[in-house]
């Protein structure tokens with residue numbers, strides 16, 4: 597199954613409405629999508645209302661920590677503000693969610709913490725990477741060192757880029773739970789590619805610089 601695990605809407609810093617994002621996901625032939633707004637789960641609930649089982653919806657959101665951005669899946673509750681990376685991983689474990697390290701290429705200096713307190717997977721391919729091949733290689737190194745599954749996501753901030761990158765998941769059960777279970781087992785592979793250069797330079801650089809502060 598082809599799943600875009602990383603999409604933003606107007607509920608955080610994206611420009612597309614949930615409806616526009618879903619329409620685009622269907623046009624691109626995705627089997628599943630996670631709307632991962634910053635600290636918001638509203639997109640998931642809105643999508644649930646308008647969707648009629650044509651595409652699998654995975655509850656998700658993105659949290660900024662001092663040790664990088666973390667994508668959380670399978671939970672509909674948002675953690676408290678300014679939660680630390682290690683606290684967040686523990687918080688997700690307790691609730692049986694999944695945590696994926698988002699666009700980690702810029703943050704190798706946090707490796708020790710990531711080793712000590714491991715997420716469930718690493719987003720190796722982020723379609724917004726300004727310097728694609730180099731950053732993907734860095735992400736793969738990080739995933740290998742952590743011995744974790746590799747995923748891909750568009751990190752789309754406008755509907756047209758939904759599905760530019762995605763994760764190919766081998767699922768036994770075609771459901772949100774089945775997809776998350778397969779990710780945990782490492783039955784994943786990043787797919788797709790990078791968004792057009794213009795978008796990557798405009799958005800990618802901005803987000804990467806922001807993720808460094």
Ligand SMILES: [Zn+2]
Pocket residue numbers: 658665698699803807
């Ligand atoms: Zn991010």
Ligand SMILES: [Zn+2]
Pocket residue numbers: 602604658698751
């Ligand atoms: Zn993001």
